[in-house]
Amino acid sequence: MLAAHAHESYATGDMESAISGRRRAAKIWRELGEPLMEGDNLCRMMGSLISAGRDREAEEVSRAALEILEPLAPGPQLAFAYRTQAAQRMLQRDYAQALEWGEKAVAMAERFNDQETLVSAYNIFGCSLIQSDEERGCEYLEKSIALALDGGQQHLVFMAYANAGSACGEYYRFELADRYLAPGIAYTTERDYDHGRLYMMSLQALSHLYQGRWNAAADTALAVLDAPGRTSISHMATLVALGRLRTRRGDPGAMEALDKALELAEPTGSLQRIGPVRAARAEAAWLAGDAATTISEARAAYP
Known part of the structure; x- marks a missing residue:
């Protein structure tokens, strides 16, 4: 219930409620002796922390989640934790590390057919490559967007378009940035x-x-x-x-x-x-x- 509420809070832009909900859910799972679910909720807190401008806390939380999940059996939760590390490195503009963590995320996500992690990892690849190899970067961005649209999860579609537009704009590829931002804005406007x-x-x-x-x-x-x-x-x-x-x-x-x-x-x-x-x-x-x-x-x- 708390995790579902946190997800909806994120979707409506109430980041403080999303963060609080994930934190409480992680605490409850820890008290119940369920490290898998504790780590998963910590991982999923990162997006809300980033949106709230709390990047340092996001870094701490994502590392804590990885420490919890890595000793456990591999699964979608660990794939998402690797994806979270890749995202953190991308945000700090450490693209070599972002690609390294992203490769680990993709390998595990493919193993467990985890489409959510694949969408995000492909997007991170694209954003990390756009400066050094625009053609390959765009290929990954397009792949991420197509997979997100096919899955129909609004938060993934938003993430795919927004990160693509942000990365291209940051490197003054404004025609590309506009190409991603315009349909992204239309998509999110249609769905409130x-x-x-x-x-x-x-x-x-x-x-x-x-x-x-x-x-x-x-x-x-x-x-x-x-x-x-x-x-x-x-x-x-x-x-x-x-x-x-x-x-x-x-x-x-x-x-x-x-x-x-x-x-x-x-x-x-x-x-x-x-x-x-x-x-x-x-x-x-x-x-x-x-x-x-x-x-x-x-x-x-x-x-």
């Missing part, structure tokens, strides 16, 4: 999967910004900020888009947006979150002619 829709809209605002579509960037960013149910990571990305837009236009409120973005990003300890905020702040300082602050902001990007 609001926290997923808002996250992809925050990424779309950044894509609009970098391609010079400033009015579209502003409209998209403000729509996210005005919407209830946005997650911490959606809020961060939107504030970066808005802060950079205001900086480039010379509009007021640029540093107000970027100060709030930094407030949300720093506790994560994640390069994925901190890097874009510090880069935006460095740009603002550079355009203001403040070389010293430009350098200090750029150096602070690495937690």
Whole structure:
């Protein structure tokens, strides 16, 4: 019951309830002497922690889950734990380790016909390869999306589209990013999967910004900020888009947006979150002619 409630809480964007539910479920299973279910619930807490901007805690929880599950008999739960480690390494931009853990996840998921883990692992492969081998990266991303759509699980479809759009946008493959974000936003809009829709809209605002579509960037960013149910990571990305837009236009409120973005990003300890905020702040300082602050902001990007 707690696990099911946590799953639905995640789907509706209530990350705190999702985290609390998984934590309570893990505790109960531990007290009942069921390490398999304890480890599984800890693993599944990671996505909610990441969405809430609690990356350090996600790292601790995923490692704890792996320590519990590895001594047990292999199964889908261990495959998911390997996938969780791959995701953590990808988020920290350690792509070699992400691929290594992902290969372990795929091997075990195929052994136990675990489609959920396969969707995610293929997606991690694609995101990790997009910079060094775009063709192979896209092949894995497309494979992940097709498998997710075939399975019909909304959270997997959202994850597949969102990660693909995020990875491509981060490496300035904006045409590719838009190709993934547009159908992802349409899919989540049709199904009222609001926290997923808002996250992809925050990424779309950044894509609009970098391609010079400033009015579209502003409209998209403000729509996210005005919407209830946005997650911490959606809020961060939107504030970066808005802060950079205001900086480039010379509009007021640029540093107000970027100060709030930094407030949300720093506790994560994640390069994925901190890097874009510090880069935006460095740009603002550079355009203001403040070389010293430009350098200090750029150096602070690495937690």
